Amino acid sequence: MRLIKSVTLALVCLCAAQIATAQNGPLRIEITEGVIEPLPVAVPDFIAENPAAQDVAVNIARVIASDLSGTGLFREIPHDAFISQITSFSSPVQYSDWKAINAQALVSGAVSVASDGRMTVKFRVFDVFSDTPLGDGLQFGGTTGSWRRIAHKVADVVYSRITGEGGYFDSRVVFVSESGPKNKRLKRLAVMDYDGANLQYLTDASAIVLAPRFSPAGDRVLYTSYETGFPRVNILNVGTVKRRALDVQAEALTFAPRFGPDGNTVVLSLSQGGNTDIYKTTVNGGDLQRLTSTPAIETAPGFSPDGKRIVFESDRSGTQQLYVMGANGGEATRISFGKGRYGTPVWSPRGDLIAFTKQANGRFHIGVMRTDGSEERLLTASFLDEGPTWSPNGRVIMFTRESKGAAGARALYSVDITGRNLRRVSTEGAASDPAWSPLLK
Amino acid sequence: MKLNSKAILIAAAVFLSACTNNGGFGAGGTGAGGAGGTGDVSDPTTVAYFQQSIGDRVLFLVDQHTLTTEATKILNEQAVWLMNNGEFSAVVEGHADEQGTSAYNLALSGRRANSAIEYLVSRGVSPARLKSLPLGKERPIAICSEEACYSQNRRAVTVVAAAGLS
Amino acid sequence: MKSGTYISGIGHGFFILWALFGGFFLSTEKPVPLQATDVSLITMAEFAALTPPDVPPVVQFDDPQPVEATPEDTAPEVAPTPDEPPVLPVPDEVAAPELDVSPPEPEVAPEPPVEDEEQPVIPTPPVLETPPVIAEPDEVATPAPAPRVAPEPAAAPEPDTEVAETETPPVAPDETAETISEETPATAPQEAATEIVTEAETPASAAPVRSMRPTARPARPDPVVAQDPTPPSDAVADAVAEAVASTTPSPPARPTGPPLTGGEKEGLRVAVQKCWNVGSLSSEAISTTVVVAVAMGRDGRPDTGSIKMLSFSGGSDGAAGQAFAAARRAIIRCGAKGYDLPVEKYSQWQDIEMTFNPEKMRIK
Numbered sequence: 001m002r003l004i005k006s007v008t009l010a011l012v013c014l015c016a017a018q019i020a021t022a023q024n025g026p027l028r029i030e031i032t033e034g035v036i037e038p039l040p041v042a043v044p045d046f047i048a049e050n051p052a053a054q055d056v057a058v059n060i061a062r063v064i065a066s067d068l069s070g071t072g073l074f075r076e077i078p079h080d081a082f083i084s085q086i087t088s089f090s091s092p093v094q095y096s097d098w099k100a101i102n103a104q105a106l107v108s109g110a111v112s113v114a115s116d117g118r119m120t121v122k123f124r125v126f127d128v129f130s131d132t133p134l135g136d137g138l139q140f141g142g143t144t145g146s147w148r149r150i151a152h153k154v155a156d157v158v159y160s161r162i163t164g165e166g167g168y169f170d171s172r173v174v175f176v177s178e179s180g181p182k183n184k185r186l187k188r189l190a191v192m193d194y195d196g197a198n199l200q201y202l203t204d205a206s207a208i209v210l211a212p213r214f215s216p217a218g219d220r221v222l223y224t225s226y227e228t229g230f231p232r233v234n235i236l237n238v239g240t241v242k243r244r245a246l247d248v249q250a251e252a253l254t255f256a257p258r259f260g261p262d263g264n265t266v267v268l269s270l271s272q273g274g275n276t277d278i279y280k281t282t283v284n285g286g287d288l289q290r291l292t293s294t295p296a297i298e299t300a301p302g303f304s305p306d307g308k309r310i311v312f313e314s315d316r317s318g319t320q321q322l323y324v325m326g327a328n329g330g331e332a333t334r335i336s337f338g339k340g341r342y343g344t345p346v347w348s349p350r351g352d353l354i355a356f357t358k359q360a361n362g363r364f365h366i367g368v369m370r371t372d373g374s375e376e377r378l379l380t381a382s383f384l385d386e387g388p389t390w391s392p393n394g395r396v397i398m399f400t401r402e403s404k405g406a407a408g409a410r411a412l413y414s415v416d417i418t419g420r421n422l423r424r425v426s427t428e429g430a431a432s433d434p435a436w437s438p439l440l441k
Numbered sequence: 442m443k444l445n446s447k448a449i450l451i452a453a454a455v456f457l458s459a460c461t462n463n464g465g466f467g468a469g470g471t472g473a474g475g476a477g478g479t480g481d482v483s484d485p486t487t488v489a490y491f492q493q494s495i496g497d498r499v500l501f502l503v504d505q506h507t508l509t510t511e512a513t514k515i516l517n518e519q520a521v522w523l524m525n526n527g528e529f530s531a532v533v534e535g536h537a538d539e540q541g542t543s544a545y546n547l548a549l550s551g552r553r554a555n556s557a558i559e560y561l562v563s564r565g566v567s568p569a570r571l572k573s574l575p576l577g578k579e580r581p582i583a584i585c586s587e588e589a590c591y592s593q594n595r596r597a598v599t600v601v602a603a604a605g606l607s
Numbered sequence: 608m609k610s611g612t613y614i615s616g617i618g619h620g621f622f623i624l625w626a627l628f629g630g631f632f633l634s635t636e637k638p639v640p641l642q643a644t645d646v647s648l649i650t651m652a653e654f655a656a657l658t659p660p661d662v663p664p665v666v667q668f669d670d671p672q673p674v675e676a677t678p679e680d681t682a683p684e685v686a687p688t689p690d691e692p693p694v695l696p697v698p699d700e701v702a703a704p705e706l707d708v709s710p711p712e713p714e715v716a717p718e719p720p721v722e723d724e725e726q727p728v729i730p731t732p733p734v735l736e737t738p739p740v741i742a743e744p745d746e747v748a749t750p751a752p753a754p755r756v757a758p759e760p761a762a763a764p765e766p767d768t769e770v771a772e773t774e775t776p777p778v779a780p781d782e783t784a785e786t787i788s789e790e791t792p793a794t795a796p797q798e799a800a801t802e803i804v805t806e807a808e809t810p811a812s813a814a815p816v817r818s819m820r821p822t823a824r825p826a827r828p829d830p831v832v833a834q835d836p837t838p839p840s841d842a843v844a845d846a847v848a849e850a851v852a853s854t855t856p857s858p859p860a861r862p863t864g865p866p867l868t869g870g871e872k873e874g875l876r877v878a879v880q881k882c883w884n885v886g887s888l889s890s891e892a893i894s895t896t897v898v899v900a901v902a903m904g905r906d907g908r909p910d911t912g913s914i915k916m917l918s919f920s921g922g923s924d925g926a927a928g929q930a931f932a933a934a935r936r937a938i939i940r941c942g943a944k945g946y947d948l949p950v951e952k953y954s955q956w957q958d959i960e961m962t963f964n965p966e967k968m969r970i971k
Contacts, residue, residue, distance in 0.1 A: 033880045164891065271547075
């Protein structure tokens with residue numbers, strides 16, 4: 001009996017030891033499935049630190065909230081749900097009150113306006129459920145007239161602290177503003193903030209203008225104009241609105257220009273004797289270099305962000321497809337192989353993706369693929385979508401959508417590269433050919 | 442009878458062209474011979490005769506720039522007219538329908554204009570008198586989004602002007 | 608006939624007037640030089656450094672009344688919470704205040720954007736604008752993809768139900784029951800699709816490809832039957848108890864028990880993943896796997912302060928930081944009311960290591 005007991009004891013000890021071992025390590029689980037939904041964020045009105053700042057303090061908070069919700073990655077919590085208010089920029093945040101309304105991020109700020117019209121905007125971002133500020137407080141200074149830009153800059157910081165990637169709110173879009181019926185469309189170049197505010201016209205409507213493109217610094221625009229009666233690439237200074245033709249070759253028909261990342265090199269299409277090829281030149285029109293020489297239509301060239309490669313479309317295979325070649329031409333590699341036609345390729349500013357227009361089964365799509373053509377994903381579908389342009393952070397694509405029929409008109413749309421958050425960009429009238437600027441300095 | 446129907450056709454053409462601004466794009470001169478309009482349709486030296494009796498445009502198939510038999514017939518007559526009216530020069534506008542991306546359609550319309558120009562040159566017209574103007578899908582003549590309109594928009598229009606090219 | 612002539616005459620008259628004077632009205636549309644705004648950025652710390660400490664670090668304003676010098680309004684304004692990390696300058700955007708110039712006076716720009724080459728200043732032609740019809744997405748009939756992507760598809764909740772993380776059936780007041788239970792409003796999972804449905808994937812026809820019918824929920828494991836509080840006291844059991852007690856270093860008061868069942872672990876996993884929102888992560892952060900340690904309270908709530916990142920792989924430090932933040936929010940949010948874990952096995956889940964691997968979420 002005693003023996004039995006001691007044997008049992010030994011066995012049990014062994015087992016117990018095993019249990020104890022199991023207890024020593026923590027419980028391990030792996031989580032691979034999550035949710036994708038907008039992050040609830042609270043943006044209370046900024047505190048006006050003096051009476052002159054009253055209106056602007058509210059407006060700034062509104063623009064920040066609108067920037068954030070506009071991404072589709074955030075959802076603003078309505079103010080009437082707030083339990084506690086921010087009454088002082090420096091008093092501690094009542095995290096529990098914000099947790100109770102499920103605010104996962106909180107932006108607080110204060111504005112003061114000096115008598116000379118200069119404005120100071122301070123702000124903080126909080127990770128509510130971690131009871132901690134997300135990064136340090138920051139401060140922007142500027143004139144009251146620049147309040148929208150300051151708001152966009154604040155929103156860029158908030159966006160980047162939460163998502164981990166750069167923002168795109170302090171940026172502009174150059175595009176073609178359109179009016180008139182389909183067969184007599186009047187077109188003029190215009191530039192606006194990315195959200196449609198601060199619209200300004202850069203040309204009058206006396207000549208057809210097409211496809212403007214920003215320089216890497218955002219100070220100049222290349223575009224195609226018919227002001228001589230024939231399509232020619234022009235360069236325009238955004239600050240002075242002075243413009244001139246890019247004199248590459250007398251009588252040459254040129255279009256579809258794009259800047260190289262150095263801001264001096266230009267790639268464009270040049271059409272001679274009905275044949276369209278890709279050429280490289282400079283902003284002064286010198287050093288004209290032919291990069292393709294097939295009888296096919298080769299157009300819509302664009303540089304990779306490092307300037308080493310050029311992506312373009314060609315119908316050398318019989319239909320429009322995408323190709324990549326070196327910055328000095330030479331052998332081109334076809335990268336699109338799906339069913340349909342591919343055009344207007346644009347390299348993402350991050351360098352990892354190429355956005356394009358695809359035509360298949362009577363519909364148009366905006367899509368993205370890796371730079372070798374793999375992992376093609378279509379983001380949109382409509383009667384006519386075309387001409388993607390990337391947000392400065394490579395997260396959003398803006399493009400032209402045209403409605404069908406005799407009364408058809410064009411409008412600008414944007415979509416997240418995940419294919420979510422498709423929305424119309426607010427413009428005064430009809431609009432086409434958007435090109436996104438880099439983040440403003 | 443035949444003459445009669447032709448007269449109706451011409452009248453219809455005159456009416457249509459009045460509605461469509463002669464189908465010409467209008468850049469670099471309206472293509473009209475002068476301030477007095479295009480002249481008498483029955484006078485073979487007038488622009489009106491060129492536009493309506495001969496026909497100033499040829500049509501193309503989807504995504505094509507090769508000339509159809511129909512097109513070469515019209516271009517033959519255009520060439521004869523241009524040879525007989527040496528004071529005129531011409532801008533050949535190329536157009537495309539809306540089913541395509543803008544830059545590609547611009548290039549395609551350039552190919553179409555060039556097809557017409559090359560044919561006219563092959564019939565003896567001096568290339569110095571001919572200029573190509575690709576307009577892509579910028580100036581459709583028919584604005585519906587149906588093949589009925591698209592087929593009219595895929596065109597090359599020879600716009601003649603006496604004053605020479607500006 | 609006559610009235611037609613009149614109308615024509617009036618119309619032409621207007622047209623001529625417009626042609627003559629329309630330029631006045633159109634002149635405002637001439638391109639004007641862009642206004643350059645100047646924005647500079649300094650950190651709070653720099654701002655503080657540049658400001659005498661006894662002066663409120665705000666720009667002086669005209670208000671003759673002295674600035675109210677409440678303690679919180681003065682200098683510490685820039686570094687309020689003691690636990691806040693020191694203010695770091697943001698290298699790219701920082702500019703010292705003296706560089707902070709007001710916007711330049713608009714350059715005397717040539718009022719019409721005309722180049723040296725003589726180009727006629729063409730006023731915008733007086734074309735009667737037909738208001739353009741703004742393009743609408745032409746497949747209005749197709750159902751919008753759900754704004755939320757979750758592991759389990761769910762139909763849009765009934766209007767009355769409030770969105771909840773877990774599904775509870777509506778509880779009607781039970782008249783037969785002795786204690787009248789309060790009527791609980793039905794909650795339903797928020798409308799969700801199992802993957803991002805792009806416009807390109809929605810067919811042109813109005814018929815939805817897939818219906819968002821909720822699938823059968825994985826059966827929540829039945830709670831393991833609690834150990835019999837009074838085990839038969841025989842020799843073997845005694846010996847076991849003795850042995851366990853002698854080999855467990857932790858205080859004897861802590862309840863111990865067998866490891867969590869697969870179902871219990873699964874329940875925890877499902878609970879956490881419901882709050883793991885990767886929707887606002889950068890593409891790099893969503894390629895980063897993070898391993899997070901958390902200490903749990905006996906009530907099933909995570910100890911917020913204990914949550915830390917043990918390791919990460921697949922991304923940069925910055926991306927790992929964002930990925931960790933999302934993981935931390937998930938643990939805290941869904942654990943706010945305590946995770947459903949068997950308290951008798953507390954020692955098993957007192958410390959948890961969670962690996963958040965977003966690989967599957969990336970391709971959604």
